[in-house]
């Protein structure tokens with residue numbers, strides 16, 4: 001049977017349904033099967049020896065390679081226009097392993113201040129224990145990115161659409177500064193998804209995803225994906241990336257990963273052979289299967305998410321109980337122009353509103369509490385990108401570990417309420433929000 005890849009220019013919708021899998025004998029199942037097996041039999045001992053030595057491709061053990069997981073990896077890589085991907089147990093694992101692999105011991109990261117709270121925890125609390133330091137900069141402060149670069153800088157990190165305020169990153173400018181400094185730009189493309197933006201087209205080098213969110217879309221399983229977009233040349237300054245350029249223990253000390261995987265992605269090989277192998281945040285075959293089920297409808301869901309979010313943002317903008325709506329689809333947003341450049345297919349469905357402040361944080365908290373308890377359709381959950389619409393109070397939930405200064409710098413106040421607009425009828429969501437706002 002021929003493969004969708006034989007189609008010269010498959011469109012997004014075809015790739016999201018077919019990439020990475022062709023039904024084949026002996027059981028030509030149309031849907032990628034769940035290969036629920038820890039290990040895979042070798043044809044012979046010499047076959048096993050070749051696989052262990054990375055002389056041949058093949059599945060050895062599901063901690064680092066599983067055929068169902070591989071379909072997800074290839075499909076997300078194809079949607080992002082990347083050269084290879086690795087899928088992991090969570091988005092958090094995707095961000096962490098990317099940074100461990102790129103920064104290395106003593107490496108320095110320049111990161112946007114506007115990041116998911118769990119990523120800030122990783123950068124501030126855990127990576128410093130491993131000798132990796134981060135300088136945070138406002139993502140719109142172009143000079144700030146440039147000034148933060150040190151001799152030891154190894155990576156830039158930002159979200160293409162930051163959460164909860166939905167600032168749209170000027171990917172092209174930040175990529176140019178990263179490249180002038182000789183380092184890759186890693187973007188977290190969770191909120192935009194490759195449907196709203198392909199960061200590679202604007203110069204990003206690695207895309208990471210919490211597949212838990214829109215890729216799965218059903219709120220039922222966690223997962224993460226790292227995609228090497230194939231644009232960064234790690235061999236240009238080999239002394240900066242010894243894990244890629246020096247003879248690798250994973251290859252018996254005989255060759256470097258950069259040489260051995262020169263035709264593919266040495267970075268993804270490093271993450272799989274070292275970090276996933278040694279630390280073990282593996283995505284299960286059944287979770288990969290569920291994420292693939294969701295991925296098949298990504299474009300349709302994103303169109304609905306975006307259209308409903310735009311309607312709701314416009315409605316809330318003139319509501320007397322709402323002081324501000326942080327949504328780049330509104331012409332008044334400082335990120336409206338960036339949204340038109342970088343998100344040509346639709347606006348984000350994760351954004352925030354500011355309730356009119358009651359004057360002090362405790363009174364704001366009461367007001368937010370009354371608002372949230374008045375909601376009947378939007379659900380109070382710590383998640384985004386679900387079919388269900390979700391309300392969150394970042395200051396007491398997802399971003400509760402940030403200091404007051406960090407919260408202010410990320411644009412989050414005690415009256416900030418995050419919305420993730422799901423797939424329900426937008427009229428029901430608007431009625432629900434209006435009813436709950438009437439209570440404040």
Ligand SMILES: Cc1ncc(COP(=O)(O)O)c(C=O)c1O
Pocket residue numbers: 090091092093095116118159163188190191209210211212213222223224383384
């Ligand atoms: C933008 C972003 N990146 C990464 C993560 C972490 O993903 P996960 O919850 O799948 O570990 C999240 C989780 O909310 C997120 O919002």
